[in-house]
Amino acid sequence: MKDRPSFASEAITAEREASVKLGLLRRSPGLWLTLAIALVVGLYPALTGNVAVREVVFTMLLSVALASSLNILLGYTGYVSFGHVVFFGLGGYVGMFLLSRGMGLWLAAPAGGLASGVLAFLLGKAILRLRGAYFALATIGINEAMRAFINNFAPFGGPTGISLNFQIYTGYGGAGQALWLTYYVLLGLAIVSLVLSYLVKTSKFGLGLMAIREDEDAAEVMGVITPNAKTWAYILSAIIPGIVGALFFFKNGNIEPNDAFRLHFSIEMLVMVMLGGQGTVLGPMLGAAGYQGLRGFLVTSPLFKDVQLAVAGGLLLLIVLFIPAGAVGWLRQHFPRLRALLP
Amino acid sequence: MILELQQISKSFGGLQALSNISFAVPEGQIMGLLGPNGAGKTTLFNVINGVYAPSQGHVIFRGHDLKGLKPYHIARMGMARTHQIVRPLKDLTVRENVMVGACFGREGHNLAEAAQIADDIMQFVGLAERARQLAGSLNVAQKKRLELARALAARPHLLLLDEVLAGLNPAEIATMVETIRRIRDQGVTIIMIEHVMHATMKLCDQLVVLDYGKQLAAGTPAEVAANPQVIEAYLGDPKLAESLMDDAA
Ligand SMILES: Nc1ncnc2c1ncn2[C@@H]1O[C@H](COP(=O)(O)OP(=O)(O)O)[C@@H](O)[C@H]1O
Ligand SMILES: [Mg+2]
Numbered sequence: 001m002k003d004r005p006s007f008a009s010e011a012i013t014a015e016r017e018a019s020v021k022l023g024l025l026r027r028s029p030g031l032w033l034t035l036a037i038a039l040v041v042g043l044y045p046a047l048t049g050n051v052a053v054r055e056v057v058f059t060m061l062l063s064v065a066l067a068s069s070l071n072i073l074l075g076y077t078g079y080v081s082f083g084h085v086v087f088f089g090l091g092g093y094v095g096m097f098l099l100s101r102g103m104g105l106w107l108a109a110p111a112g113g114l115a116s117g118v119l120a121f122l123l124g125k126a127i128l129r130l131r132g133a134y135f136a137l138a139t140i141g142i143n144e145a146m147r148a149f150i151n152n153f154a155p156f157g158g159p160t161g162i163s164l165n166f167q168i169y170t171g172y173g174g175a176g177q178a179l180w181l182t183y184y185v186l187l188g189l190a191i192v193s194l195v196l197s198y199l200v201k202t203s204k205f206g207l208g209l210m211a212i213r214e215d216e217d218a219a220e221v222m223g224v225i226t227p228n229a230k231t232w233a234y235i236l237s238a239i240i241p242g243i244v245g246a247l248f249f250f251k252n253g254n255i256e257p258n259d260a261f262r263l264h265f266s267i268e269m270l271v272m273v274m275l276g277g278q279g280t281v282l283g284p285m286l287g288a289a290g291y292q293g294l295r296g297f298l299v300t301s302p303l304f305k306d307v308q309l310a311v312a313g314g315l316l317l318l319i320v321l322f323i324p325a326g327a328v329g330w331l332r333q334h335f336p337r338l339r340a341l342l343p
Numbered sequence: 344m345i346l347e348l349q350q351i352s353k354s355f356g357g358l359q360a361l362s363n364i365s366f367a368v369p370e371g372q373i374m375g376l377l378g379p380n381g382a383g384k385t386t387l388f389n390v391i392n393g394v395y396a397p398s399q400g401h402v403i404f405r406g407h408d409l410k411g412l413k414p415y416h417i418a419r420m421g422m423a424r425t426h427q428i429v430r431p432l433k434d435l436t437v438r439e440n441v442m443v444g445a446c447f448g449r450e451g452h453n454l455a456e457a458a459q460i461a462d463d464i465m466q467f468v469g470l471a472e473r474a475r476q477l478a479g480s481l482n483v484a485q486k487k488r489l490e491l492a493r494a495l496a497a498r499p500h501l502l503l504l505d506e507v508l509a510g511l512n513p514a515e516i517a518t519m520v521e522t523i524r525r526i527r528d529q530g531v532t533i534i535m536i537e538h539v540m541h542a543t544m545k546l547c548d549q550l551v552v553l554d555y556g557k558q559l560a561a562g563t564p565a566e567v568a569a570n571p572q573v574i575e576a577y578l579g580d581p582k583l584a585e586s587l588m589d590d591a592a
Contacts (some may be wrong), residue, residue, distance in 0.1 A: 204446050204454050211443045214432035221392065221426075222493060223418035223447035279434075 030343035031198045034282050035191060038064065041289070042187040046180075056296060058183055061190040063288035065244050067272040068193040068281075072200055073237040074270070075278035077230060078213030079128070080136040082266055083143030087116035087238040088245040089260030093150060095246020096162040096255045105172070109185070109246040116242025117235045124231035131216070140263065147261035161256035182251040186244065190285075193240045198281045198343060200236065209233050213279075264309050268295075271312050274319045277326030281343040286327060291315075344403075345370040345501055345532045346391070351400035353383075353390055353556075360386045361556045364400070368501075368549070373523070373533045375547035375564075377540075382553040384536045385427055388503050391534075392424050393417040405500065421449040423499035425490035427506045427536070433479030437470055438462070440478045440489055441496045448497020460496055468492045468522060484515050491519075495526065502526065504535040508542055520546060544568070 042061060045054035070084050091112030098108040127138040151159050172178040200206045208229045211219035220226050249255040268291065276287025291312075298304040298311060323330050328342050346368040353361040361383045368374045376384050389395045391402055393414040402409040409417055423444070432440050438461050445457035445464075452460060465471045468488045473481060478489060487507055494502055504523070508516050520542050527533055537543040543550070543564075550567040552559040560570045567573055 204457075207439065207443060207446060207454070210435055210439075211432055211447075214434060215430050217394070217414075218426070218430040218432065219443070219447075220414040221394070221418060221424060222443050223415050223449075223451075223497065224443070225415045225447075 028198070028202075028340070028343055030282065030339075030341050031195070033341055034194055034198075034285060034343065038187075038191055038194060038285065042190065045183070051179075054179075054183055056292075058186060059296075060289045060292045061183075061186045062244060062248060063269075063272055063292050064190045064285045065186070065193045066241050066269050067276070067284035067288040068190070068197050069237045069240045070269050071197060071237075071273050071278060071280075071284045072209075073233050074273055075280065075284070076200060076206055076209040076213060077233040079230065079233075080132075080270070081139045081237070082136045082270070083139035083141070083263070084237070084241065084269055085261060085263065085266040086139075086143040086146050087120065087241040088248070088265070089143075089150075089257075090119055090146065091116045091242025091245030092249040092255050092260050093156050093162070093245075094242075096164070096249050097156060099168065099246075099250060100162050100164060105181075105185075105247075105250055109243050109250070112246030113239040113243035116238040116245070120234045120238035121231060124234040128227065128230045128234060140266075143261050143263060143266065147257050150260070151257045159257060161254060161259075163254035164250070166253070179251060182247050186247055189240055189244055189247070194281060194285060196236065196240070197284070200233075201281060201343070205229065205232070210279075264312075267309070267316070268312055271316045271319070274316060274324075274326055277328030277330070277332075280326070280328040280332070283326050283328035290327075344368060345405055346534075347401075347403040348387075348391070349401040349403065351387070351390055351397045351402065353386055353395060353398050359556055361390065361397075361553075364553070364558050366551050366558070366561050368532060368534060370532050371527070371530060372548040373527050373535065373546055375543045375550045376534060376536045376553065377538075377543065377550055377567075378553035378559075381555075383556040384553055385505055386556075387553070388424060388505055388534075388536065392422055392503060415447070418448060418497060419451070421498075421500035422503070423448060423494035423497040423501075424503035425487070425494050425505055425507055427509070429483070429486040429490055431478035431481065431486050431489055433477065435478055436475055437465065437478050437481065437489060437492075438474040441465060441470075441492045444493035444496030445498075448499065450498050457496070460498075461492075464492050464496050467495070467525075469518070484511055487511070487519075491522070499531060501532045501534070504533060504537075506536050506538065508537055516542060 041057060045057050066088065070081065073079050073081055094115040095108045095112035098111055099105065123142060127135060130138055150156050156162060169175040169178040172181055200209070208219065208224040211222065211224050212226055212229060216226060245260070272287040272291045273284045274287070275291055276285065277283025295308055298308050304311065319326065325333060332339050332342050344367040348364055348366055351361055351364040352359070364387060376387065378384050386395065390397045393409060393412050393416065404417065404420060404422060407420065432443065438458070441461035441464055442454065442457040445452045445460040446454065462474070465474055468491055470485065470488055470492055473485060481489060491507060508519055511519060523533065523535070523546060535547070547564055549562065550564055551561045552567060552573050560567050560573045
């Protein structure tokens with residue numbers, strides 16, 4: 001058998017080694033590059049004050065935070081969650097419920113994240129035993145069940161949902177200011193999701209997750225406590241989407257079951273992660289921005305307006321068939337020298 | 344005794360894969376597990392390290408009954424194994440594979456310590472130049488050494504080796520046999536499943552022979568090779584048995 005040297009994940013070890021020797025500040029040029037891109041793009045609307053651009057970037061940052069979170073489960077642990085939007089929706093509902101009862105955003109949004117984390121913990125106990133397609137199907141079932149439940153749950157307004165009184169924004173400097181405020185908070189959350197992703201990837205915990213992704217039975221035999229590791233991965237992948245959900249619907253002013261638990265949003269998250277590169281830190285960010293850029297184009301083009309989801313599905317098929325590692329994964333494989341810059 | 348098996352039985356549906364297996368492994372020895380294909384050797388390993396719960400019987404490891412414990416509990420108590428059909432973590436590097444063993448095995452090291460241990464052990468099993476390759480890109484002999492390296496990185500008290508010599512050429516066998524001996528000399532108790540008779544006879548202090556899930560014989564290599572039942576049922580050829588007795592002597 002021919003020995004073909006391959007170095008695709010050499011940088012992981014290099015990053016880990018570096019992380020051991022240096023402090024967080026200097027340890028990965030790739031992390032800083034990633035954060036710099038996010039900051040430059042994120043602060044651009046603030047510098048120009050352009051509200052239309054802000055709305056475009058808002059959608060991108062929202063996607064970055066969600067895709068980056070999903071990647072912890074999908075990319076590092078190898079579990080495909082088709083219903084990840086359930087955490088966005090539940091966080092949104094819990095946040096909106098508390099906001100409508102007079103709680104401030106600073107407590108309501110984290111409460112949304114906490115609720116999603118708790119849901120992930122409980123769900124994890126039940127469905128993380130399932131492998132492969134069974135897990136993916138169960139996550140879809142849970143999203144649909146949650147939508148049906150909320151539809152009939154009177155405290156959350158049933159099918160009509162929850163609307164905020166417009167007065168509520170005066171507490172945040174008026175509606176205009178509140179929009180900027182949510183924007184900055186979202187930018188912060190996107191950055192946190194990227195840092196979290198990096199920390200997980202370069203930690204011992206992350207090594208255990210990747211062992212599970214590669215061969216769960218072998219990981220168990222080597223001592224990885226797989227139920228705990230998977231549950232933590234699931235919880236970590238759920239919290240930020242929960243906070244983001246609360247933030248999004250605060251900005252939106254109202255929430256309904258069909259907005260909160262849109263299954264196709266889940267599929268779009270998967271496309272973003274796969275497009276950019278599952279299991280990388282940079283990939284989900286680029287995939288999210290790239291996908292939203294494309295979608296923005298499709299929505300404004302009358303020709304494609306109605307076929308966005310078909311395009312997302314077709315894109316997913318093409319990625320799986322031709323670049324299963326995603327854009328960043330592909331670059332890492334073909335340009336080993338760039339790896340330190342492409343975490 | 345580091346390990347005691349008490350009347351272990353295991354059935355898969357109607358198939359009785361193991362019936363009433365009992366033996367004990369003294370600390371610091373190499374115990375050989377022999378038997379034709381399908382005899383239940385790998386199944387016995389799976390019962391010992393918690394992959395399967397036995398249908399009946401008890402596994403006692405360092406004084407603890409392993410009943411109800413999962414493979415990861417048992418791994419952390421100091422038992423490590425290799426797989427007959429290799430299971431590399433393909434998209435991780437060789438070093439990362441070995442680090443998994445060090446991080447989650449008996450000593451539970453952090454990443455920095457695990458990297459050090461991995462480097463030592465890759466040197467020891469001859470994988471040092473492969474450290475940065477993806478495990479999926481190794482050839483079969485290298486993957487077998489990777490299995491061994493991962494298991495060793497856990498710094499186990501007891502090491503289960505499932506056919507680590509199978510598929511290796513004579514030179515590779517000689518290297519592996521030497522490696523196994525050095526592991527034993529470091530104080531690790533070993534149970535090894537093997538088909539390569541010469542090597543097994545020379546290396547093992549004790550042998551247990553399985554046939555159709557039953558324990559056919561147990562004892563020193565000389566005793567086992569002289570056992571008429573073993574000769575008849577397993578070794579078949581009396582001449583082969585004689586030459587093996589010479590090896591054992
Ligand atoms: N998970 C399983 N389910 C059903 N039958 C099994 C399973 N594992 C092993 N067996 C059966 O148990 C018997 C012993 O297999 P095994 O332990 O692999 O043998 P050996 O390692 O001695 O060659 C075989 O008949 C095999 O088909
Ligand atoms: Mg076998």
